[in-house]
Structures are given as structure tokens and as C-alpha cells.
Amino acid sequence: MIWALRRCVIAPLVVALAVVAWFTLPLWLIGAAAISPIVRGRLRPLRFFWVVLVYLTCEALLLLVMLGLWFASGFGRRLRTAYFEGIHYDLVQGTMWVFFREARRVLRLRIESEGPGPLDHRGRPILVCCRHAGPGDSFVLIHTLMAWYGREPRVVLKDTLAWDPMISVILNRIPARFITPNPGPTENLEAQIADLASGLDENDAFVIFPEGGNFTPQRRQRAIDRLRRLGLERMAQRAERMIHVLAPRPGGFLAALDAAPDADVVLVAHTGLDHMVTVGEVWRELPMDKRIIMRWWQIPRAEIPAGREERIDWLFAWWERIDTWIDENRPAEISTGRS
Structure with missing residues (x-):
């Protein structure tokens, strides 16, 4: 029933909405221009509307191509x-190239990468673990892996993203998994993740977000409380000292490690995409005239502990x-909350 709703109702609505948006474009532009002088940020409504329109157009066109x-x-x-998997990977890469090129131009963004470059990962599969601060970081990470690092990502995403018809269709045609953080x-989520991480080759990147969801203060506290309920007081205390990330849930990551014994691990952090979970937060926090920094660390397989408890402590x-x-690289205008 849910599958039919996504494919037969939501997907056609997205295409229809894109058509309507283009036919009524002058009205939207006039309205956005009219309120721009009274809204914080230089031409924020106009720039926000254009980015949304580009995304909606990309989504509608990709849905038609995939049909x-x-x-x-x-x-x-x-x-x-x-x-056909190769065709769909090319479609993802091309669509993201168009969207990010336009988003960087309109929002005047700079995306900078620090740490090991593409050549440092050549010839080996990698397991990519990224902090999760909102849906934006998923797109930026996948775009970076494909466009800069030449990888074909296998990604584990939260099942709520499957309500986006483009994401749902494309990820059901390439190796990927939608999971719920509370199964x-x-x-058996670990078995599903292990299956997805099996058989990686030298141009593959298995992508997982060990926190299990976007960062919010409420989720951070729930993660700490969960550790205490499990009797893991020391881990709970360590989680309390982490202000900007959730305590990682190690099960999926450990399953991927076991399933891909030849893969190195790459950890990714970023700043500039925080606090963008709800529509209201996207409106308020959409990065404009800013720099997004992505920091990469590569850990050779030989440096990863062998035991389960040691791996959890390592993570x-x-x-x-x-x-x-x-904390050291956040944009100056965003308060860190540290005393």
C-alpha cells in the first residue's frame, strides 16, 4: 500500500508540481522579490525559491527518465x-552535478575538502562513516564521493527518506538500504547491512551514518538515556561530553566491517550544514555566502582493532x-553551546 502511494500518487504529484511551478514562475518570482527586502539575508526568498525549483525540476525529470x-x-x-545499475549511477551523478553547480552559484557556497584526497583511496573499497546533521549532508557526501572520488556508493539511509519519490526509486535500483533506527x-538490520557491504570492489564506497538519525538536542539526550538503560554508564558519560554529535550506534558499522574485510575506513565530518532537519530550519539555516568544510580521515584496515568491544571503543x-x-570549525555565527 505504501509502495503504491509513493509510486502512483506522490511521484506523479511531484511531476505535476514541477510543471505548475514553471508555468507560474513569474508570480513566484514577483512574490519572492517583494518580500526579499524584509527578510534576513541578501535576497534569501529569491535564492531559496530558485534552489527549491531546481531540485523539484531535477526530481521530476529524473522520475520521468527512470520511468x-x-x-x-x-x-x-x-x-x-x-x-542498468551503471546507467542509474550515471543519472545520480549527473543530477547531483547539475543541482550542486546551481546551488553553489545561487547560494555562493564554497565546498572545501580537507584530509586524504581521491588518490589516497585508490585501489581499495572503503567504508565511509559520516556524522549526520540533516538531509543536506547526505546529498553533499554522495555527490563528493561520486564526483571527486569516483566511487559508486552503497548507502544506508533512514526509511523516512523513502517518502521522497526520486530517492525511493533510484535507491531501489542500485545497492542501498532504507532502515529504521528502532527496528x-x-x-535483523545488522544482517541487512552486512549483505549490502558484501562484495565491495575497488570503486565502491559503503556509506553509513552510525548515529542513526539527524542530530538534535532531544535525540542526543535520548541516545545518552538509552546507553544508561543498557547499563553502559561509561559510554553515557562519554556521550554527554560530545556536544555536536549523537553517540554512535555501532551495530551496523561492525556488521559492515565484518562483511568487508578488505575495506579501509574513512570517517567524514563537516560544518555548514547543521540545524537543517525541518522545513523551517532549512529556511532559517540554509547556508548562503558560506564555506562548507568536509574533513576526511582514512584509517587503514590494519589499524582497526579486531575485537568487538575494542572496535566499539575505537568508534x-x-x-x-x-x-x-x-567545535573548532563551526561557523562563527552559530553558537556552540560550550561554556
Whole structure:
């Protein structure tokens, strides 16, 4: 039922909305221009509207192209073959290139990468662990991995993102998983993640967000409380000292490590995409005239502990390091909350 709602109702509505938006474009532009002088930020409504329109247009066009590919693949029978998977990866990369090129131009953003570059990862599969501060970081990370690092990502995402029809369709045609951070008793998420991480080759990147959700102060506190309920007081105290990230949930990451024994680990932190979870937060915090910094760390497989408890402690230690890096590199206008 949910699948039918997403494919047969929401997806056509997105296409129709894009058509209506373009036909009524003059009205939107006039309205956005009229309120721009009274809204904080230089031409914020106009720039915000244009970025939304570009995204909506990309989504509508990609949905139509993927519908054509469904017919071309024999009504979906050959969609999961290597040939059609390659086409869909190319579509993702091309769509993101167009969207980010326009977003950087309109919002006047600079995306800078620090740490190991693409050549440092060549010839080996990688497991990419990224902090999660909102849906924007998922897009930026995937775009960076594909455009700069030449990787084909296999990504684990929260199931709520499946309500976006473009994301839902495309990720059901390439290796990916939608999961819920709080599964039922019959769901074995670690087995699903291990299956996705199996068989990585030298141009693959397995992507996971160990926090299990976007950072909010409420989720941070719930993560700390959860550790205490499990009797992990020492971990709870460590989580309390981390201000900008949630305590990582190690199960999925450990499952991926076991399933991909030849893969190095790459940890990613970023600043400039914080506090953008709800529509209101996107409106208030949409980065304009700013610099987004992505920091990469590569850990060779030989340096990763072998035991489960040692790996959990190792992951927590890295998350503490990421929290410190974020605190030192956050935009000046955003309060850190530290005393």
C-alpha cells in the first residue's frame, strides 16, 4: 500500500508540481522579490525559491527518465543488471552535478575538502562513516564521493527518506538500504547491512551514518538515556561530553566491517550544514555566502582493532575526535553551546 502511494500518487504529484511551478514562475518570482527586502539575508526568498525549483525540476525529470528506463528494461525485469545499475549511477551523478553547480552559484557556497584526497583511496573499497546533521549532508557526501572520488556508493539511509519519490526509486535500483533506527523484534538490520557491504570492489564506497538519525538536542539526550538503560554508564558519560554529535550506534558499522574485510575506513565530518532537519530550519539555516568544510580521515584496515568491544571503543574515540573538530570549525555565527 505504501509502495503504491509513493509510486502512483506522490511521484506523479511531484511531476505535476514541477510543471505548475514553471508555468507560474513569474508570480513566484514577483512574490519572492517583494518580500526579499524584509527578510534576513541578501535576497534569501529569491535564492531559496530558485534552489527549491531546481531540485523539484531535477526530481521530476529524473522520475520521468527512470520511468522510461523501467519500460526499456522489460518492465523492470533487467533493472538490477550491471548495465542498468551503471546507467542509474550515471543519472545520480549527473543530477547531483547539475543541482550542486546551481546551488553553489545561487547560494555562493564554497565546498572545501580537507584530509586524504581521491588518490589516497585508490585501489581499495572503503567504508565511509559520516556524522549526520540533516538531509543536506547526505546529498553533499554522495555527490563528493561520486564526483571527486569516483566511487559508486552503497548507502544506508533512514526509511523516512523513502517518502521522497526520486530517492525511493533510484535507491531501489542500485545497492542501498532504507532502515529504521528502532527496528522491530523480527528485523535483523545488522544482517541487512552486512549483505549490502558484501562484495565491495575497488570503486565502491559503503556509506553509513552510525548515529542513526539527524542530530538534535532531544535525540542526543535520548541516545545518552538509552546507553544508561543498557547499563553502559561509561559510554553515557562519554556521550554527554560530545556536544555536536549523537553517540554512535555501532551495530551496523561492525556488521559492515565484518562483511568487508578488505575495506579501509574513512570517517567524514563537516560544518555548514547543521540545524537543517525541518522545513523551517532549512529556511532559517540554509547556508548562503558560506564555506562548507568536509574533513576526511582514512584509517587503514590494519589499524582497526579486531575485537568487538575494542572496535566499539575505537568508534567512540573517533566520534569524540569528530566532535572536537566540529567545535573548532563551526561557523562563527552559530553558537556552540560550550561554556
